[in-house]
Amino acid sequence: MSWTDERVELLKKMWGEGQSASQIAKELGGVTRNAVIGKVHRLGLSNRNSGGSKAAEPKEKPAAAPASAAPKPAAAPKPKPQPKTEPARPAAAQPAAADAKPATPARRQIIPAGQPLPPQPSANEISPEALAKVNEIEKKAKKLSLMDLTERTCKWPVGDPATEDFWFCGLPAQQGKPYCEAHVGVAFQPMSSRRDRRR
């Protein structure tokens, strides 16, 4: 693959939107994230610093400024196109897994668990497609216990927390999300039920 005008254009656009290099690479296809990053640099749009001193030494990062200047120009404001979705309540309240360390300093509401919620999420308006997917992957679920959960495991609860017939999905979770792809599909519903499936 070569960098055609169109591809470069898409690259610029996505990069401008704050998309990650790997995402861009995936979208473009035929290139790795390294290629994307390399191109980004060659295009000179890696990071727009206003005129100033550039990093002189390639081996040292700029020393910390005197207790007042923050070397973070804040590139992307955070244009997350995340649709306003209400996380569908799974079987139980948020397990709020063992957060040994604040890996993700995101605003996470801690819901005091322990309420006897309905064992099964009302399968109301969730796309049948997603549900079927979930049913399938739940067969393959790792059935992890609370303690086995990590930042990268799907934390979707299955079964009744009050019984032994309870576990967490445990499949590889989407980056930045608490659930695996299938469960993300039922947990986060698009504003409008869309049927198009891509990728």
Next chain:
DNA sequence: CCCTGATTCGC
């Protein structure tokens, strides 16, 4: 371990 971008350097 997963990911991110940054840099180098042979091609």
Next chain:
DNA sequence: GCGAATCAGG
């Protein structure tokens, strides 16, 4: 110019 390998972080 290109991008894999590598580096440096989160």
